[in-house]
Amino acid sequence: AHPVYGAVVRVGISVLHERALARSRAQVIEAVGGRRREDTLLVASWRLLSGGGSAELLLAGAIAGLARHDHSLAERLARAAIDEGGGFEAKFLAAEAAHFLGRPDQAEHELAALAAETTSDAERARVALVRFDNAYFLHGRAEFELLEDAAEAITDPTWRDQVLSKRSYARSLDSGPRGAVEAASTLLESSPSRRLTAAHVAVAYSLLRLGRLDDAVQLLSPSSDIAAIPATDEPWLPWSAFRVRALALVYAGSFAEAEELLNRAYDQVDQPAAEARADVAGALALLHLEQGRVQSALRRANESYTLYQQLGRRLFARLSYGAATQALALAGQATRAAETLSALDSLELPITVLYET
Numbered sequence: 001a002h003p004v005y006g007a008v009v010r011v012g013i014s015v016l017h018e019r020a021l022a023r024s025r026a027q028v029i030e031a032v033g034g035r036r037r038e039d040t041l042l043v044a045s046w047r048l049l050s051g052g053g054s055a056e057l058l059l060a061g062a063i064a065g066l067a068r069h070d071h072s073l074a075e076r077l078a079r080a081a082i083d084e085g086g087g088f089e090a091k092f093l094a095a096e097a098a099h100f101l102g103r104p105d106q107a108e109h110e111l112a113a114l115a116a117e118t119t120s121d122a123e124r125a126r127v128a129l130v131r132f133d134n135a136y137f138l139h140g141r142a143e144f145e146l147l148e149d150a151a152e153a154i155t156d157p158t159w160r161d162q163v164l165s166k167r168s169y170a171r172s173l174d175s176g177p178r179g180a181v182e183a184a185s186t187l188l189e190s191s192p193s194r195r196l197t198a199a200h201v202a203v204a205y206s207l208l209r210l211g212r213l214d215d216a217v218q219l220l221s222p223s224s225d226i227a228a229i230p231a232t233d234e235p236w237l238p239w240s241a242f243r244v245r246a247l248a249l250v251y252a253g254s255f256a257e258a259e260e261l262l263n264r265a266y267d268q269v270d271q272p273a274a275e276a277r278a279d280v281a282g283a284l285a286l287l288h289l290e291q292g293r294v295q296s297a298l299r300r301a302n303e304s305y306t307l308y309q310q311l312g313r314r315l316f317a318r319l320s321y322g323a324a325t326q327a328l329a330l331a332g333q334a335t336r337a338a339e340t341l342s343a344l345d346s347l348e349l350p351i352t353v354l355y356e357t
Helices: 003-011 015-032 037-050 055-067 071-083 087-100 104-115 121-139 144-153 157-172 177-189 198-209 213-219 236-251 255-268 275-291 294-310 314-330 334-346
Strands: none
Touching (some): 015 037, 037 071, 055 071, 071 087, 121 144, 121 157, 121 314, 157 177, 157 198, 198 213, 213 236, 236 255, 236 275, 255 275, 275 294, 275 314, 294 314, 314 334
């Protein structure tokens, strides 16, 4: 009932006994046919410990682990699935987990090898997108040839659109907001689908900077079935779009509405290792700055940029470092503000024109 008691019990369990317990518990849930995601993750974890897990079970567990933002467990399950013949999907998830765990060199080595094994447009696009993210979001190194080579090899219009939209998103950061809107709008007009893409997020944020708040919100709502707050296990794209929508409320002066929405989202994302948590905390920091709540702004900004760095997303940390610096300056702590700017400089990120001011 108490964590300390559990820790004492576990210390007294031998490795062999632990494996036997894990095996028996896995067999019980397998016998009753547990199908919930929580069941899958539990059984896969127990099979990882005790043995006897199929590639399908271990792979399903890895997917469930990533959905919970437990990247370490997801990687162990994915690598176990590889040993059981899990194929492309297991190798991809293992490399992606290594990327999120801050091992970019290993991730790139594995993804480069996996690129030679792709057999479908979906596989080509997914590998190219993570390879690009691995270099760009951690170091700010835009390897556009990865996306361009993939786009040339992909015939499926939906996946090709995703790849080209990521290229447009990255290039938008090297220009001011007007240039970003002009550059990406052509791509959005020619897009074969109405799915949300990285280009939508880039253009919407630039529209905010131009004061076109309604246009930004409309662009991020291509269909009426988009939830006000994305699900916790959604990837970065829906959460980035959510963050832009929340900032539209902040920039419009609707502080109470923005705070209510962001607090609900923050409470919903209860996994502290979730990228969405960094997005929401960063938006809260900017809101609190506008409200004059400098201590709250500093607390949320620190949480945001720390988490971005842990998840290999140092490029995204720039705005949160800026919010933290501004909060410290407003609080009269000039020395700490200067130290925070120095910490940002030490990341050696490339200049991002869209955020420089």
